Amino acid sequence: MFVAEERHWYDERDNTLIAYLGKNDRALWLFLDDDEPERGHQLSSLLAAFKTLVGPAKRRVLLIQTINREEAPRAAHAAAFLSAGFTSGASGLSLRRGAAPLDATEDLEEDG
Numbered sequence: 001m002f003v004a005e006e007r008h009w010y011d012e013r014d015n016t017l018i019a020y021l022g023k024n025d026r027a028l029w030l031f032l033d034d035d036e037p038e039r040g041h042q043l044s045s046l047l048a049a050f051k052t053l054v055g056p057a058k059r060r061v062l063l064i065q066t067i068n069r070e071e072a073p074r075a076a077h078a079a080a081f082l083s084a085g086f087t088s089g090a091s092g093l094s095l096r097r098g099a100a101p102l103d104a105t106e107d108l109e110e111d112g
Contacts, residue, residue: 009046018042026065026092030077043077047084054095065092 007021067075072092
């Protein structure tokens with residue numbers, strides 16, 4: 001569903017920008033569809049893509065401090081990040097090596 005280019009994620013069907021992760025990996029901008037179930041599918045796919053950024057021979061942690069200029073733990077989609085294996089802390093939402101397996105995001109689509 002996604003085409004990733006460095007810090008940009010696009011919907012491959014219509015080439016629309018879905019998300020942008022800032023240069024310092026701390027600020028995330030989401031451009032999700034306004035309607036369900038499409039928004040839920042986009043978010044689940046994005047969270048699965050984030051899990052590929054963390055692991056052996058990759059970064060140890062992905063820390064997102066803001067989502068669309070809101071503190072990440074208080075952002076509208078924070079619950080989906082937590083369900084996908086991110087943890088909430090004083091600095092934001094973080095995903096560490098060994099977090100929930102990729103298959104865990106399938107549950108988000110069903111709940112979405």
